[in-house]
Amino acid sequence: MSTKKNTNARRVDKVFRYFSLGITVFILLVLMVLIIxxxxxxxxxxxxxxxxxLPSRKAxxxxxxxxxxxxxxxxxxxxxxxxxxxxxxxxxxxEYGKKNRFAKFIEINIANLAGVPSVIxxxxxxxxxxxxxxMGNSLIAGAMTLALLIMPIIIVSTRExxxxxxxxxxxxxxxxxxTKWQTTSRVVIPSAMGGILxxxxxxxxxxxxxxxxxLVIGALVYxxxxxxxxxxxxxxLPIQIFNWTSRPQxxxxxxxxxxxxxxxxxxxxxxxxxxxxxxxxxxxIRY
Amino acid sequence: xxxxxxxxxxxxYGDKQALKxxxxxxxxxxxxxxxxxxxxxxxxxxxxxxxxxxxxxNAKIQGDFLLDAENIYKDMDVYExxxxxxxxxxxxxxxxxxxxxxxxxxxxxxxEKNKTVxxxxxxxxxxxxxxxxxxxxxxxxxxLSLSGGQQQRLCIARTxxxxxxxxxxxxxxxxxxxxxxxxxxxxxYDLKKKxxxxxxxxxxxxxxxxxxxxxxxYLGELVEYDExxxxxxxxxxxxxxxxxxxRFG
Numbered sequence: 409m410s411t412k413k414n415t416n417a418r419r420v421d422k423v424f425r426y427f428s429l430g431i432t433v434f435i436l437l438v439l440m441v442l443i444i445x446x447x448x449x450x451x452x453x454x455x456x457x458x459x460x461x462l463p464s465r466k467a468x469x470x471x472x473x474x475x476x477x478x479x480x481x482x483x484x485x486x487x488x489x490x491x492x493x494x495x496x497x498x499x500x501x502x503e504y505g506k507k508n509r510f511a512k513f514i515e516i517n518i519a520n521l522a523g524v525p526s527v528i529x530x531x532x533x534x535x536x537x538x539x540x541x542x543m544g545n546s547l548i549a550g551a552m553t554l555a556l557l558i559m560p561i562i563i564v565s566t567r568e569x570x571x572x573x574x575x576x577x578x579x580x581x582x583x584x585x586x587t588k589w590q591t592t593s594r595v596v597i598p599s600a601m602g603g604i605l606x607x608x609x610x611x612x613x614x615x616x617x618x619x620x621x622x623l624v625i626g627a628l629v630y631x632x633x634x635x636x637x638x639x640x641x642x643x644x645l646p647i648q649i650f651n652w653t654s655r656p657q658x659x660x661x662x663x664x665x666x667x668x669x670x671x672x673x674x675x676x677x678x679x680x681x682x683x684x685x686x687x688x689x690x691x692x693i694r695y
Numbered sequence: 696x697x698x699x700x701x702x703x704x705x706x707x708y709g710d711k712q713a714l715k716x717x718x719x720x721x722x723x724x725x726x727x728x729x730x731x732x733x734x735x736x737x738x739x740x741x742x743x744x745x746x747x748x749x750x751x752x753n754a755k756i757q758g759d760f761l762l763d764a765e766n767i768y769k770d771m772d773v774y775e776x777x778x779x780x781x782x783x784x785x786x787x788x789x790x791x792x793x794x795x796x797x798x799x800x801x802x803x804x805x806x807e808k809n810k811t812v813x814x815x816x817x818x819x820x821x822x823x824x825x826x827x828x829x830x831x832x833x834x835x836x837x838x839l840s841l842s843g844g845q846q847q848r849l850c851i852a853r854t855x856x857x858x859x860x861x862x863x864x865x866x867x868x869x870x871x872x873x874x875x876x877x878x879x880x881x882x883x884y885d886l887k888k889k890x891x892x893x894x895x896x897x898x899x900x901x902x903x904x905x906x907x908x909x910x911x912x913y914l915g916e917l918v919e920y921d922e923x924x925x926x927x928x929x930x931x932x933x934x935x936x937x938x939x940x941x942r943f944g
């Protein structure tokens with residue numbers, strides 16, 4: 409009886425192993441096909457001109473200069489707004505806030521916000537920043553919208569990192585007569601910085617790929633100039649790609665593929681930096 | 696003369712009473728050992744003397760605690776108190792900073808900016824903690840690269856740097872190997888000349904070796920408090936005798 413059961417359990421075990429292996433291989437294959445397809449179409453299009461040219465009606469003259477510039481300025485303002493607010497909120501909620509039911513309620517809501525579809529943030533940005541505050545479809549309106557989008561991620565990862573700092577370090581600091589702020593700023597935050605940085609970089613790479621909320625607030629698809637200030641109109645690389653893929657001419661599809669390669673590389677690079685900083689920090693700080 | 700004193704001290708964690716009517720006075724420049732089975736209140740009492748129990752939300756404290764005849768809870772600023780009454784914890788808990796910065800931490804939070812003052816103080820504290828010879832060439836290395844015993848002496852040096860007059864030690868050697876433990880005990884013996892030391896320990900031999908006086912706690916009560924020699928050879932109370940001879944606990 410027991411031997412029979414045993415063989416059955418082993419069979420299930422085996423089936424499950426091959427099933428999950430098959431699924432993994434399938435997903436990797438799909439990803440490979442996509443990447444190979446994109447690279448084979450677009451890699452030939454990537455040259456210096458592709459980076460330095462303005463957008464153009466002729467596919468072979470079109471470049472991603474303004475899209476890149478717009479994206480970098482957009483990210484700059486997004487980080488400038490979301491980083492201090494998100495980090496301070498995370499520190500407050502974890503270190504200072506009382507752990508009562510209201511705190512729990514806020515915690516759940518922040519976690520939920522991280523899962524709200526990005527287009528909803530776009531509608532919010534359109535209503536509040538673009539229209540109510542009369543910012544128009546400017547860089548700053550876009551940055552504020554994206555800042556709202558990634559703030560929950562920064563808050564949650566800051567909290568997680570701070571929660572991981574052992575209480576024994578806080579006790580050591582208090583035991584020497586340090587105040588709460590001295591303990592938080594000199595011991596807790598530096599110890600948690602690895603985790604906080606990782607969260608921030610992941611939040612940024614999320615912001616980079618966003619198209620929907622920017623389209624909703626009215627980011628332009630054709631911007632023949634580099635934005636010079638926060639009130640200027642702008643476009644970004646994902647929007648440029650989106651625009652190119654909707655053109656009927658085959659050459660623009662090649663441009664889109666090339667743009668996707670650039671975007672992929674930037675995202676890979678950022679994720680690489682995130683992993684690297686995390687490892688570096690954890691090597692320095694083991695507790 | 697009395698350095699530290701508790702009068703009719705009671706403490707509750709929520710509904711649970713952890714200290715019951717404890718009165719004890721501790722003389723300066725002595726080592727006093729608190730012994731007793733786990734949960735007997737010895738660590739709790741220790742943490743009353745530098746108000747570390749303030750950090751525990753549902754702790755309620757009654758009675759008077761005095762340092763140099765000043766009331767710790769009523770007449771003193773908690774931050775000033777903790778600079779006078781330093782604490783060393785059970786597990787070594789150096790900050791994830793360099794060795795130098797660990798010892799300099801106390802000076803920095805007090806706002807000391809003068810580099811010479813800080814350098815001198817760090818060196819002197821490390822010497823007092825018998826660690827200088829081992830780390831003088833690697834002050835900028837991370838504190839966590841040290842061994843457990845060295846880390847614990849670093850924590851002692853860190854506490855000495857703020858010039859306390861009392862040192863509270865909560866099982867400072869329980870996470871260390873015998874050789875490191877011996878070094879810590881030698882150190883405690885030396886430090887007695889300058890400081891008043893109160894040490895919580897589960898190690899009977901350790902209490903017998905290093906302390907002047909010993910207090911035995913049981914279920915939140917102070918059962919017996921006397922010269923260490925008397926506690927270990929001829930205790931008044933039967934429960935003390937059973938505990939120190941290893942018959943229970």
